[in-house]
Amino acid sequence: MSQPIxxxxxxxxxxxxxxxxxxxxxxxxxxIVTSLFPLAVTxxxxxxxxxxxxxxxxxxxxxxxxxxxxxxxxxxxxxxxEQLLIxxxxxxxxVLSKSIANWIVTGLPLILIAPVLGVLFNMNPxxxxxxxxxxxIGIPSLCLIGSIGMCLTLGLRNGGVLLxxxxxxxxxxxxxxxxxxxxxxxxxxxxxxxxxxxxxxLIFSLLLAPFAGAAAIKVSxx
Amino acid sequence: MSNAQHNQFKVENLxxxxxxxxxxxxxxxxxxxxxxxxISGANGxxxxxxxxxxxxxSSRHQGDISWNGEAITGTSSTFYSQLxxxxxxxxxxxxxxxLQNLNFFQRLRFNKNDQIIHETLNQLNIEGxxxxxVANLSAGQKRRVxxxxxxxxxxxxxxxxxxxxALDAQGQKWLExxxxxxxxxxxxxxxxSHQKLKGINGLQQLSLVKPDFSxxxxxxxxAQ
Numbered sequence: 001m002s003q004p005i006x007x008x009x010x011x012x013x014x015x016x017x018x019x020x021x022x023x024x025x026x027x028x029x030x031x032i033v034t035s036l037f038p039l040a041v042t043x044x045x046x047x048x049x050x051x052x053x054x055x056x057x058x059x060x061x062x063x064x065x066x067x068x069x070x071x072x073x074x075x076x077x078x079x080x081x082e083q084l085l086i087x088x089x090x091x092x093x094x095v096l097s098k099s100i101a102n103w104i105v106t107g108l109p110l111i112l113i114a115p116v117l118g119v120l121f122n123m124n125p126x127x128x129x130x131x132x133x134x135x136x137i138g139i140p141s142l143c144l145i146g147s148i149g150m151c152l153t154l155g156l157r158n159g160g161v162l163l164x165x166x167x168x169x170x171x172x173x174x175x176x177x178x179x180x181x182x183x184x185x186x187x188x189x190x191x192x193x194x195x196x197x198x199x200x201x202l203i204f205s206l207l208l209a210p211f212a213g214a215a216a217i218k219v220s221x222x
Numbered sequence: 223m224s225n226a227q228h229n230q231f232k233v234e235n236l237x238x239x240x241x242x243x244x245x246x247x248x249x250x251x252x253x254x255x256x257x258x259x260x261i262s263g264a265n266g267x268x269x270x271x272x273x274x275x276x277x278x279x280s281s282r283h284q285g286d287i288s289w290n291g292e293a294i295t296g297t298s299s300t301f302y303s304q305l306x307x308x309x310x311x312x313x314x315x316x317x318x319x320x321l322q323n324l325n326f327f328q329r330l331r332f333n334k335n336d337q338i339i340h341e342t343l344n345q346l347n348i349e350g351x352x353x354x355x356v357a358n359l360s361a362g363q364k365r366r367v368x369x370x371x372x373x374x375x376x377x378x379x380x381x382x383x384x385x386x387x388a389l390d391a392q393g394q395k396w397l398e399x400x401x402x403x404x405x406x407x408x409x410x411x412x413x414x415s416h417q418k419l420k421g422i423n424g425l426q427q428l429s430l431v432k433p434d435f436s437x438x439x440x441x442x443x444x445a446q
Contacts, residue, residue: 007330079309079313080308084330085279086279221279222280222282
């Protein structure tokens with residue numbers, strides 16, 4: 001069982017490394033959107049530090065949302081998903097491996113660039129560290145939850161809009177606790193509670209999302 | 223042939239539906255090791271839908287499909303370790319090379335064996351392309367790459383949807399010879415084609431017949 005997952009992840013990564021746009025677009029989107037806020041709202045360092053947690057988290061969430069299409073829709077169109085199922089790979093393994101690959105390809109670059117943007121927003125070093133930590137725990141949940149929506153909308157025309165409507169409400173708890181952890185850290189309060197809830201959300205989605213996604217793939221492939 | 227190697231694929235009273243309307247009259251057939259069957263029918267008669275049901279990727283059907291006496295979707299069924307389905311979409315990743323694609327599918331179920339892949343690519347006259355991206359190949363060459371899986375993954379049951387499409391005469395001859403070799407070694411083949419495949423030994427025929435809706439409607443009218 002573990003061998004196919006490793007094999008699947010490696011294949012996803014090989015495809016992304018060849019095409020590049022998959023991880024450069026969400027990253028560029030993340031950087032551009034966050035850097036627009038100082039221009040549009042205010043250049044005042046105190047106020048920037050105040051809005052930074054929300055801005056960084058919302059931008060990260062939207063760029064993750066952008067990245068799903070490349071992982072599922074192309075594979076579906078090429079007949080790859082069908083071939084995997086016929087070769088005896090379980091739907092849960094497919095969802096799990098794609099979510100892990102998605103996290104590595106889209107999530108890790110965001111996590112690495114986030115402190116640079118934090119400095120741009122005049123955040124203190126602790127808050128910067130907590131931003132990275134909260135994204136590190138929060139983004140995998142987003143990848144897993146998004147995979148359910150993506151599997152449900154495979155093969156639909158204009159599936160992107162429907163995907164947004166389906167998964168954004170489910171993203172909200174992660175967004176609230178992620179941003180509030182950073183907010184707490186930047187004002188010097190205790191942030192371990194929020195991180196614990198993020199971790200709980202991750203465990204919850206890790207347990208449920210692969211099964212929901214597998215069922216959704218089955219429905220979509222028919 | 224020893225008993226352990228004998229396999230049976232059985233289809234009983236299978237009807238496939240699209241929007242709750244049956245596509246064709248119920249079909250039943252069974253295949254034993256070394257047997258093959260060609261499914262024919264007009265465009266839109268449900269050949270591909272039937273094959274997708276046989277592979278378990280579609281459940282819009284009634285009737286029983288079993289492998290060695292057990293339903294193919296059964297939890298202990300070994301069906302998916304013995305099935306290779308080549309349909310209209312080939313499942314090849316255009317951004318990976320020929321060898322990467324073939325290696326991936328091979329290693330899902332079998333041990334890595336580059337030698338057999340190179341030998342088969344050589345027979346198919348595309349040996350020089352193994353490091354080429356699939357995106358850069360022609361339709362016929364992509365078809366040949368996917369046919370290479372017939373040998374790189376030694377399974378018992380081949381399900382081939384229009385395998386002759388986009389193949390030249392030499393490729394068609396190679397495929398017929400390969401089918402015969404597969405049948406001789408105890409394999410089974412289900413294929414669809416609009417051509418007469420005289421080169422494959424002992425190919426059974428099954429044609430899909432459109433259900434007689436007028437009789438159905440007449441009987442309902444009479445009942446009313």
